[in-house]
Amino acid sequence: VEKRNNNAKAFISFDKVSKSFGATNALINCSVDFELGKIHSLVGENGAGKSTLGKLILGIYKLDSGAVSIDGIPASFSSPTEAVKLGLVGISQELSLLPDRTVIDNIAMGRETTFGPFVSSNKTKEQVLKVMDKYDLHVDPEKIVGMLSVADQQKVEILRALNTNARLIVFDEPTARLAGHQVEQLHSLVRSLAKSGKAVIYISHYLEEILAISDTITLLRNGHKVRTESASNETRDSLIEGMTGRDVGSLFPEISKIDPNKDVLLKVNKLCRNNEFQDISFEIKKGEILGIAGLVGSGRSELALTIYGDRLPDSGSIEFCGNKVGLKGISDSVKLGMAIVPESRRDQGLMLERSLLENTSLPYLKRFASWFYGINKSQERKEVIDSCVETMVKHGGIEKEVQFLSGGNQQKVLFARAAMGKPKLLIADEPTRGVDIGAKQVIYELISQLSKVGEAVLLISSEVEEIIGIAHRTLVMSHGKVVAELSGSELKKSAIMEAAFKQ
Template structure:
């Protein structure tokens, strides 16, 4: 090593740290160092162990094995309070503020300057203002915290950490609930904290953010340490490969081959609905995946709902499996063999507060019941089969649907759809907001349904997804189909050009 390059001693080191929760090995033998003055990002798919690692650093969880070294000395952190005393603090996703108290009170909480038993309000306030000045982060001191927007509330938490002389600050997905401009402000702030000498640990699955603000990136996969690299050695693609353990060519499955002789499953002719879409005609054949591309608001979801029967078109005809399809509503459509995976999975797809089992079997209760009532054994065995086919990771079918991650909730909707053995699947933005691994499983599920001869209509705003997953794409703009693209014509440029035509 050249003379002028100095090794900076790490502030905190994890040495062979392991943590298990019941059957889940959340972390295994993790070795990683965190340095003062650096922003160190942790990335990985959902469940990779990022939050667990952060919580071990803060004393929220204790490792089963391994050691934590603070400035070279082994420490045991038995609680977050103990971590806090050593300068290790976290900015949590769920904020821990007192909404009824002022900004000053919240920042100074537990550290007020006192004269005997009385709080010296003036000095406490001065001390808070001094911290604001030092970090150039000003908030109205007397406003009640509950009246501030989330982004400002986060600042209160950060100021609280700073006023306690934090040495290391863990941010666990802090931008998840923020609007774009708020998120970019927070990122700048995080960066400046590192520049001010703090060790910052930044957990996020937004790779662009991570690449922008971090100095070092550690990738975790399934509780294991994949690698730690300087940020300039990584790219979005290299991180995706490291996080998923799959190379990028394999992001999309092989699509089933089409037979030209097959007659269409769906024929839509001149379908219109006022203010939504106009004169729409197209067909989908068995096993064919047709993409519906276009900008948000171009009428794609509205068209999907009119085919499905949750709304009725004003004019036009639909043929389904060779017969005129007279829709009377959603139930009839499901019985006839159409499944829809809606865009708003939480409000239109799932029944919140109910179990995984109930959410999956919901449309089929009539079929699963006899005059004796619901056949619970059959319900359980069918749901179990479809949930394992769709690889839902759950801790029991009787658990609340909200115990699942977004990606797994989406898989439940696929399990539900598959359980009806439909002839056609309409999937509206099925991978929005799910992590990369779950995305791949959802693509596999769609390709699998197509290879069984089902017709698929895939609505997506991600052009890559349309290119990777569809035999053919229809592009909508302002309620009309403005292009039909397949084979070599189906390119990113062509889709974009069509989507923006007429805007």
């Protein structure tokens, strides 16, 4: 039975709020209060209702039933513009910046200082610099946003929110694309915002992060609120049990041992690409899961894209199944038997406004095509459905647009696409980024199954526990070079982090 804290004065209150999308009940009779000066985290599996609640707060969605009050006064808002006027702003996992404009333009957008009908560039810049100084959050104001690192782009997004005189800020998976030291910087900023009297709503799948930063935690499951509790009364195990309704078991599946006599599937020899990585050499045997660890910017993703044929190396060679290959594009890689789950599902992996069917079958359309009959739709549908079942994608129909799937199911669509090609090598770049604990277990099991049937996996991850949990062997990259190779008893968090920070 849920209890509400009626003693503390809430800034914004939701009373028996519900929201549905067609036949899907995203939020059901949810009541929760958010206080100024507190960090209130929302926790749950994908599809539990976390992001839906966050988007109701920001005016992106309009509630179907229930009531909202701000400072004890009934409130109604149905657009982000109206929410911003009330001091409600958000920072999303997928940044919404203008990459071709300057930092000043992005931060001041819609709030420029004007002189009559004209924008005062100097006064606008002064205002932006004041916000940077106030929160001790500095980025080169004249720099083009698209040229910034992901961490600095996120700073710009936060500064834009702070430039609106925000009273409540929703952080939705803000650390999903950050390295370890950048995460702590963000945490310090979030704590300072709460200390200054702002209400902070924090949505994350990283449970240790939630426990470390939160004052209050609300657990959601299948659209229902399970409980709201002080963070000091929760543990990692209690959160998992509350989210899933199941006892905590082993997160990682058992990984089968690699036969040292197995054939080498992929051999990379002295691969170089200027300003990205240098002199990279390694082998992957059939059935092996090779991890690549390192900080963001160490060259891991660039290496993966080069192996996959998305970009050409400046020197070095790649051998696949015993043959030297000169990949001229991604289509060559697909024909050879490679597949990829890219780092960003939104920017590199999915066409959000197209159907699940189209997203899954796109690389393999020639398989269903004939010059006379065109696309064999029934065969295409059958194979897509089979692949979605195999990878446990939850959906309301393969004709539905993937933008309406939860983040975890969007990620599993990428695995469904890869599985449909029956690849010999899967390159998985941050495969569990932004997904919940339940979806992570599914993805780890999928990777394990690929290994068991003799397919190789190149696993790139910023989560050290993930690397240790499912990789047979791990390379650590730093500043574009492989600085360590670890396996067996050497494969420890301390050893990986020590190598990753090598200069």
